[in-house]
Structure formats: C-alpha cells, structure tokens
Amino acid sequence: MSGKLAAIAKELERTARVQERASDPAASVWVSANAGTGKTHVLKMRVLRLLLAGVAPQKILCLTYTKAAASEMSKRVFEDLAAWVTLTDEALAADLAKLLSRAPLPIEMAQARTLFTASIETPGGFKVQTIHAFSERLLQRFPLEAGVTPGFAILDDVEARALKRQAIDDVLGQACRNPKSPLAAALDCAVAHAVDDRFDQILGDALNHRGAIEDAARLVGERDGFAEAEARLRAHFGVREPVSSARLIAEIAGLLPTVDCMRLAELFQRGSTTDQKRAACLRDIAAAGAQRSRAHLMHDLFFDSKGGPRGSFATKKTAQTHPETETELSRAQGEFVPLWREFVGCELVEATMALYRLSDAVLQKYSEAKARRAALDFDDLIQRTKNLLASHGSAEWVLYKLDNGLDHLLVDESQDTSPAQWQVVARLAEEFFAGTGTQETPRTIFAVGDEKQSIYSFQGAAPEMFAAMGGKFAGLAHSAQAPFHRVDLNVSFRTTAP
16 A cells, blocks of 8 residues: 555656646646646646736736636636735745745745735736637727627527527528529438438538638639539549539439340349349349439449449359350449449539538528627627738737737637637737747746547537647747747546545
C-alpha cells in the first residue's frame, strides 16, 4: 500500500507542475484534458494568476460554451477573490503559495486583497461569456460596421424554430403551387431520396449547414443560381456536365437487350446450381418493366457481395461448353461499371443540389421573417461577427478598438467550438502575435478541450479543429518568438476508493 501511495503522491506532484505550466500567465497554452482532470480549475488558476500579475480585469476575456459553464467559472473566480479579502496574512500567503508554487511577494499579498473590488467595480471588468453573448455585445457595439440594425433583438430557440418551420411550409407550398418550377423539381428529387418519411429530418440537417449553402449561393452572382456549385460537384464525382441520372439509367438498361438475356439464361440453365442462379437473374432482368429496376438487377449481376465487379459469371464447365456466356457478360460488365459509378455520382449531385435549392429558398424566407422583426438568431450572431472581423473595410477599426481592451483570451470546452466560432477566435487572437516584440506586457491565448468529450454535430461542433488551431497558434507564436506550451492533463480526480 505504501508503494501505491508513493506512486499517487508522485503523480499528483507531476500534475501540480503541469497545472502550473498551463496557468503560466506569460505564455500562450493549448491544454488537452481528459474528463475529470480539472479543466475548470486550471482555467480559474490562469485567471487568478493573470490578475495577480497586474493584468487589468477588463483585459481578460473567457469564452465558454454554455451559460452554465460561464456562471460556474465566474462563481469560482469571485469566490477565491472574495476569500482573499478576509483571510489572515498566514492563510492568504499559504493560498497564494499553492497557486504560484512559490512564496508570494509582499506586493502580491497586497494586490490579492484588492482584486475582488477591482473586478466588480472596474467598468467592463473581467468577463466570462458564451461566444454568442460576446458576439452579441460586439455587434451591438459596431452595428453599422456589421450591417445589422442597432438595438436588434435576439431570437430564442423556440422563436427561431417557429419562424423556420413557417419558412419551410411557405417554400413547400410555393413548390406545390408551381409544379413545373425548379423548386418543385428540387422537392420531388429530395422526397425521392428521403427514406422512411425522413424528409423533414434531411431538410433540417441541411439547414444546419447554413454557411455552406450561403457559400454555394455566392459562387455565382445570383441567389437562385447554383450552376458553379453543381459544376464543381460533377467534376469531383466524375459526372459529365449535361447528363442526368434518368439518362444514365436508360443507357444502363439498354446494355443487355431482353432477347440476349433470355438466350444467355437458357445456356446458364443447363449448367450447375450456380449457373442456374445466374439464369434466374438474367430472366428477372428481362422481365423487369421499369428501367430503374432493370438497372438495379443488372448491378446484382455484375457486382459481387463485397461491392466490387464480379470476377467471372459462368462455372468452368459452362464457360468451356458455352464460351459466349462469359464473353458477352464480361463485355457488358465493362460498359456497365463506369456507367453505374457515374449514375451513383449523378444521383448524389442531383440530391445535393435539390437540398441546396430547397434550403436556400427556406433560408431566404427565414431571413425575411427575421428582418421584419429586426432580429438575429444565434447562428447569425456568429456569422455576422465572423464577417465583421474578416471584412477588410471595418476589421482593422474593430480590432483596434478591441485591442485597447483585450490582452488575454481563454477558450473553454474548445472541442465543441464550430469552424465559424474558431474563425472568430482566430481573428481576435491573431492580433496578439502581431508586433509581439513591441508589447510592454505579453498577450496570450489559452484553450482547453478534449476531443473525446465533444458533443458531435451539436451546433456544428468540429472537435478535430481543436488540434488544428493549436498548430496554427503554435506557428504564430513561434514566428513572433512568443512562449507557447502544449499541455496534457490526464489524471482524473473523479475516481474514489471502493
């Protein structure tokens, strides 16, 4: 038992050193942490050490994923700051020594007792916010630069869902009233691919990719055109530009004329059980009325159970007795395989473009409804902020104003941050490494996350970007000769003895 206790003590000592490195206020840090390893504790340590180092509360921004996380983080920080006001000198010195891993200086002792008052009384003091709340505040501050209505309202989830549902109903009604319109054709295509009445779910999933739909719409100069997006998809999947899935089905269905199917079936029928199965398949192809059914039966004939082209069709004896069975089917297979693959790609392109067009029409209706209310939803907050910070016309001014009030950025639960949210974070923090040598005080970014705990697909979470963005900022820090640490926290504090 003593050996186990010694090992535990050694591991705890190592963890304390790692936490100290992660909370170093002079360095940017990327923390990968498992569940129960004290992510919030390290975040709190970093904020407290920043404040003790003399950083003004308003220069610190902590972005969290939920309001509950923001509330918990803020509560922990202010509990410690409040306690420092009333602790005895001995107790305060012990508390600070634990935080700093050294004896505190007299100036730090005095500073610690003033931080609570400074943090709550300083205008724009220490901020713990969700990224949506930060975006709202930024847009309210720069409405003209962001192209939003000053004093805009925020739609909650219930209101947003109701408006989106109404927009969907309006678009479906419009398509049904105009059966020869492109919108009606898109609806027919999408419904045909919606298995088990899953059309609402498929359209809802598509609407969640608003950025991709808007990007596709912008590839050409008009909102109702997706020609460039379709051309790119066709090129990617190897689909000829004018061809349709219906035309490909017709080409495929004509590869084996009925008379040839019946003739070959008769020859196969004279062979073994395997040959007779092939004969039955050929008879089914000949009897199929619809071209699509015929094409799918031909797929079963030409492809094996593993999804690859069949190596042979006749048994050795039948192939020797009737060589035309193998020869004719191999020839037809050689033509079938590329046509089938093009057909699969074409169906994918057509279904994708149908969803693009339907989703774009729904989003237009939804945007019009929001505009009438001078309102934004949560996705709008992120997209408008991303566009504001990326705009060449206003970004420099906005970042200049922010730079006067932001030196340290902390991102919690980074594994659940979406690509658009990462773009906001990146644009804010890139300025930290511009002209680093001229800064009197270090400017840092800190992020903590665990890909294994990601709420996959929720609000567009992209856990893989946590590592990618860590690499990006490591490169920026290296170029600016600024300290940057990668830290792993893997000791869980949630386990207990049986």
